[in-house]
Amino acid sequence: MAITSANQLELLQTAEAVAREKMIDPVLVIEAMEESLARAAKSRYGAEMDIRVAIDRKTGKATFTRVRTVVDEAELENYQAEMTVEQAKLYLDDPKVGDTFVEEVPPVEMGRIAAQSAKQVILQKVREAERDRQFEQFKDRAGTIINGVVKREEYGNVIVDVGSGEAILRRNEKIGRESYRPNDRIRCFIKDVRREARGPQIFLSRTAPEFMAELFKMEVPEIYEGIIEIKAVARDPGSRAKIAVISYDNSIDPVGACVGMRGSRVQAVVNELQGEKIDIIPWNEDVPTFLVNALQPAEVSKVVLDEEAERIEVVVPDEQLSLAIGRRGQNVRLASQLTGLEIEIMTEADESERRQREFELRTKLFMDKLDLDEFFAQLLVSEGFTTLEEVAYVEVDELLVIEGVDDDTANELQARARDILEADAKAAMENARSLGLEDSLAEFGEMSPQMLEALAKDDVKTLEDFATCADWELAGGWTSVEGERVKDDGILEPFGITLEEAQDLVMSARIQLGWIDPAELETADHDVEEEDAE
The missing domain is CATH 2.40.50.140 (Nucleic acid-binding proteins)
Known part of the structure; x- marks a missing residue:
């Protein structure tokens, strides 16, 4: 097949037809044709030649050209596509390295194999253009x-x-x-x-929580307009779901708006989701209040929130336990997903039993350590005292409110508590030293002997050892393993140290060792504050 005047316009017509069918730019099709014709020409003139084809966008005329580039004599490799400065002087005036010499060559006759190859190139280019168009069309959707x-x-x-x-x-x-x-x-x-x-x-x-949120946006105009916002969604696809909503207009009830007249709006979503039951819950900034709403229809007696551990304890009446947990744990699992907290549910009887157990342990602590009788130890626990430190260092007036305690008794109690604490501290330090605790850590000055003993038991014996610890290694934390939250125990966690306190301690150790320049730290903190302000 030769590119003759008879079929020059046919090229443009073909390009237009393909572009229209595939919904791509005709220019891309013409460029694919140019590349395919150039490849066919190379098979005729030689693969090492730099043959290029240009199709006139108006007439369809295909022009075949051979391009040769001027290179330094030492870099001359391809004699068909390159030439030296001396050789170029035959064709160009004052040639320089990088110049090109272009000459037109006769069109080629395309045999069956060449035509097939050209067709494959065009199809490949069209497919690539089609894929790019498809990606551009859907990437933002x-x-x-x-x-x-x-x-x-x-x-x-x-x-x-x-x-x-x-x-x-x-x-x-x-x-x-x-x-x-x-x-x-x-x-x-x-x-x-x-x-x-x-x-x-x-x-x-069809199982993503966002799918439900988008369905509600389609059914509830107030959500689409931003008057009502969906704050969280939790789903057990095909079975049950919980969705938390808030209204930014006091005159509009977010739950009622999502339910619709006679449940028409929520029913439309339920039908799309194959009958999935949906609980619509008012969102609240107060986490315990929000959780009480999330556990509906179960009633909640008490909520205890541990923000640091992202964990919450919920106490329910005995007869409400199965309702709060739900079938196969579904209700509490969805409430956990909705709030982002780990939820532990217990009955009032369980909580009462736990409180009694804690009362007995604290009573025994005061009986054993302070040499008190059971009744007096129980009085201390009833007044809210839980540790020897509280007894030793509390204001005397707080001990005098206990029935039967006068100034002499209060002073005696505090003296006993302090003696015990000092003896325990001395024993803990001696044990830490025997385990290999070095002065650099012992004289760090920001931890109790019991904390130093715990560190030494965990093979943290020098200030350098301590400075290499991560905050979670000291204070503990939570990690996610295969979708489940797993507790990481911290060395100093039993002493009530928080992540922030652990970070400060480790940073102080690093500064003391000279690993960190305090001035650089202040600059970094200042930069972070500025970014937050922006």
Whole structure:
């Protein structure tokens, strides 16, 4: 096939037709044709030649040219595409390295193999352009809902036609026992769009919490307009869900707006989610109050929040325990997802038993350490004293409010407590020394002998050892392992040290060792403060 005047315009017509069919820029198709013709010409003139083809965008005329580049004589490698300055003087006036000499060459006759190769190049370029267009079209739609038509099912995964491409709904992203047949209409959440070697991959989901949030946004105008905000969503797909909402207009009830007249709005979402039961909960900044709402329909007697551990204890009446936990733990699991806290549920009887156990342990502590009778030790515990330190260093007036305690008794109690504490501290320091505790850490001056003993037992014996510790190694913390929160015990955690205090201690040790310049630290803190202000 030769590029003759008869079929020059046909090139442009073909390019237009392909571009229109694939919805891509005609220029991309023409560039693909130019590349394919250049490749065919190289097979005729020689692969080492730099043959280029330009197709006139108006007439369709294809011009074949050979390009040679001027290079330094020492760098001359390809005699077909390069030439030295001396050789270039035959073609150019005052040639320099980097100049090019372009000469037109006759068009080539394309044989069957060359034509097939050219066709493959054009198809490949068109496919790439089509993939780029598809990626650009969908990359900004991640996080939205899309309607599609089921094309087929492969190994449990559903392939969905989304208009100008295909998307995949994996079997673990389907709700429960959903099944689809070809040509079924389907509504999904675009979870992710990735550019991959085989083309853009669009991943859909019907189980994502965001899917429910987007459905409510479609059904509730107040959410779409920003008057009501969805603060959190937790789902057990196909079974039950909890959604927390807040209204920024005092005249609008967020729960009522989401439920709709006679439940019309929430029912539309339920129907889309295959009958998934939805609890709509008012969001509250006060975490315990929010949790009480989240555990509905169960009633809650008391809530104890441990913010540092991101953990919460909930006390419910005995008859409410099964309702609070829910079938297979569903209710408490969803409430935990909604609040982002680990929830421990106990009955009033369990809590009473635990309080009694703690009362007995503290009573025994005062009986053994302060040599008190049981009744007097119980009086101390009843008044809120829990440790020897509290007894030893509290204001005397706080001891005098206890029935039967006068000035002499109070002073005697405090003297006994201080003697015991001093003896314990001395024994702890001696034990720490025997374990190898060095002066550099012992004289650090910011920790008790008992804390130093705990460090020495854990093989932290020098200031250098201490300075290399992470804050969580000292104060403890929580990590996530395979989706479950796991407790990390800290060396100094039994002494009530917080993460912030652990950070300060470690930083002080590093400064004392000269590992960190305090001036640089202040500069860094100042920069962080400025960033936060911005």
